Amino acid sequence: MNILVKNIKMLMGGEIAEGDICISGDTIAAAGTLPKEFTAEKIIDGSGKLAIPGLINCHAHSYMSLFRNLADDLTFEDWLFGSIMPREDSLSPEDAYWGAMLSCTEMIKSGTVCFMDMHMFPNKCAEAASTLGMRAVMTRGLTGPDRTEKDALRRFNEHMQEREQWADDPLISFKLGPHAIYTCGRDYLEFLIEKAKETNQEFHIHLSETLNEVKNCYKEQGKSPVEYLNDMGFFNVKTAAAHCVHLSDHDMDILAEKNVSVIHNPKSNLKLANGISPIPRLLEKGVNVCMGTDSQASNNTLNMFSEMNFAALLHKGTTGIPTVCAAREVLDFATVNAAKALGFEKTGAIAAGNKADICILDLDRPEFYPRNDLAAALVYSANGSEVDTVIINGEIVLEKGRLTKFDEEEIYAKARQVAERF
Ligand SMILES: [Zn+2]
Known part of the structure; x- marks a missing residue:
């Protein structure tokens, strides 16, 4: 599947850039500017959000x-x-x-x-x-x-x-x-x-x-x-x-x-x-x-x-x-x-040619205002609850804060059931 993340802030090499991220299959096809010929089956609106390497x-x-x-x-x-x-x-x-x-x-x-x-x-x-x-x-x-x-x-x-x-x-x-x-x-x-x-x-x-x-x-x-x-x-x-x-x-x-x-x-x-x-x-x-x-x-x-x-x-x-x-x-x-x-050199950064392993955070949270230094905010102000979407190997595994591939409540219920024995 091709995914287009539109108009998003992104962490690249420690600095914050802005633009689009194009994902083709399991790979980031482009980050920053949108190639003319790119078409996507799924479009994510990136306004008010920050993409970081997963x-x-x-x-x-x-x-x-x-x-x-x-x-x-x-x-x-x-x-x-x-x-x-x-x-x-x-x-x-x-x-x-x-x-x-x-x-x-x-x-x-x-x-x-x-x-x-x-x-x-x-x-x-x-x-x-x-x-x-x-x-x-x-x-x-x-x-x-x-x-x-x-x-x-x-x-x-x-x-x-x-x-x-x-x-x-x-x-x-x-x-x-x-x-x-x-x-x-x-x-x-x-x-x-x-x-x-x-x-x-x-x-x-x-x-x-x-x-x-x-x-x-x-x-x-x-x-x-x-x-x-x-x-x-x-x-x-x-x-x-x-x-x-x-x-x-x-x-x-x-x-x-x-x-x-x-x-x-x-x-x-x-x-x-x-x-x-x-x-x-x-x-x-x-x-x-x-x-x-x-x-x-x-x-x-x-x-x-x-x-x-x-x-x-x-x-x-x-x-x-x-x-x-x-x-x-x-x-x-x-x-x-x-x-x-x-040994996964094609991960760990948002860059064309890398694997599409991306975490998208909701910036509309008090801990991200004002926007003086978002890279520093990730370490000193964020707590992880701001994570909205997670893409791994080009697949969306978390959307609007919910797992896409399995029922979360079932996981919690099973874990509780197993842990009761201890
Ligand atoms: Zn250990």
Whole structure:
């Protein structure tokens, strides 16, 4: 289908332009001026609205929406090992599907078009994303001591099967997801490095999230988690690492040199009292910084507007420098930098030739008046409730604030029903 968005303000390269956006199939055919020959089956009136590149959430656990507000105000260890993991063990694939449906609904309604997930049931989450029309990168959470252990191997094989199963889908792709250095043994990690190289796959991992992880790594390996992975050749595979809270100067140099993308999850790190990632220093060193929400069990929303707001404020407070993490830089975390981290270079910006992944906000809201600087307003004033229309891969998945492909009330009812068991 061809879609024409007429007379709309649009965020392009950090500045606000005005004109038309022409969408042809899954691609932005033109942005700014309307080509003479363009005809559209669907016309969206863009007056009073702002189009921005759809936001990209690089780290989530979508089934965990079911655990929202079930385990708040606990230590990281009590939260993960005492509360979350035992509940995960009792989840059925069907439960995970409805959890992921709820998460995808929450993301679409707050302007997110694409997410990277770490999941026990990636197939079910891929199904949810596909049902609602979201772009998604699935990573099966891989854990185990070594390559010969039955469950470790089973998890890897499941990942490979599911990756194969979705190979031709335009929206769903897969990366290898070793969960963390404290849940994967060295031999298992080395096995995954070999497999990643053999089959041309990338990594998504939790890294240097807690002080305990770092302390234990020094005790057991005599080096930091970043050094440990680097020395075994892990970063020779393209990697997006979530958290990276506790880093030495040497760690940061390694991440920069190896082109590791750091996925900043400021709210989750604060809520679990894990600390604050040194984002301004990572940026100084040239590291590609993107953003994620982590799960609703440690955030407790998947709202990227809220996450951007936190990132912009937090580092000003910790550094005492009000110019760090400026609004436009933080917008890049959630768009172009994220696209780079995921290897989706044709997303993350409104530009001719890019995929049509666009979020349209209603500007007729008090938080958008007066119109002094709309790019800054997205980070400092918006809250995500202004999202009116979302287009993913050229398809309208949200219109006038409502999902177009599934009944929202049914999703809420099913999620409540499943969550009652917990
Ligand atoms: Zn996580």
